[in-house]
Amino acid sequence: MTAAILKLLTPQQHLGSIYELDAAGLHALGIRGIIFDMDNTLVPWNDRAVYPRLASYLARLAEKGFRLCIVSNNSRERGGQLALDLGIPAVWYAVKPRRRAFRKALQILDLTASETAVVGDQIFTDVLGGNRLGLYTILVTPINDKEFIWTRMIRCLERFVLKRLQRQGRLK
Numbered sequence: 001m002t003a004a005i006l007k008l009l010t011p012q013q014h015l016g017s018i019y020e021l022d023a024a025g026l027h028a029l030g031i032r033g034i035i036f037d038m039d040n041t042l043v044p045w046n047d048r049a050v051y052p053r054l055a056s057y058l059a060r061l062a063e064k065g066f067r068l069c070i071v072s073n074n075s076r077e078r079g080g081q082l083a084l085d086l087g088i089p090a091v092w093y094a095v096k097p098r099r100r101a102f103r104k105a106l107q108i109l110d111l112t113a114s115e116t117a118v119v120g121d122q123i124f125t126d127v128l129g130g131n132r133l134g135l136y137t138i139l140v141t142p143i144n145d146k147e148f149i150w151t152r153m154i155r156c157l158e159r160f161v162l163k164r165l166q167r168q169g170r171l172k
Helices: 003-008 023-028 052-063 076-086 100-109 123-133 149-167
Strands: 013-015 033-036 067-071 116-120 136-140
Touching (some): 003 149, 052 067, 100 116, 100 123
Parallel strands (some): 013 136, 116 136
């Protein structure tokens, strides 16, 4: 794997969950908006319940001045109600890591890429897509092991990349 490819797959931060985000630290970096993945980042895969902890956490981020958006490869039918319940705009059918949906989210947030972080649980969708556009990328550990079959297959390659990034000291 070349250095250029590894750079595209390297997040600026690696956290256990969204609840470990350092809002003050992000603000100090000039981050004013956060794009969240949905499945296994905000909620468990295929679960659309609005958990009180999640709702209050996202509300606190908004109160601190962060603009929030969801970008998901899911359909509006599968995730639209969650976004409505959370009061967060969303971009569906994202086809991550393509940049189109991230660009649309930036328009919704009315921010530039350098002012925006993307938080997700997958290197090959969230991190790669965010890095391709110059977003500040944050990889979180998936909420649980239950996932779409394709995602489970990709996780094998992802584990290989994570180990390589750790050996090279690229994961913070």
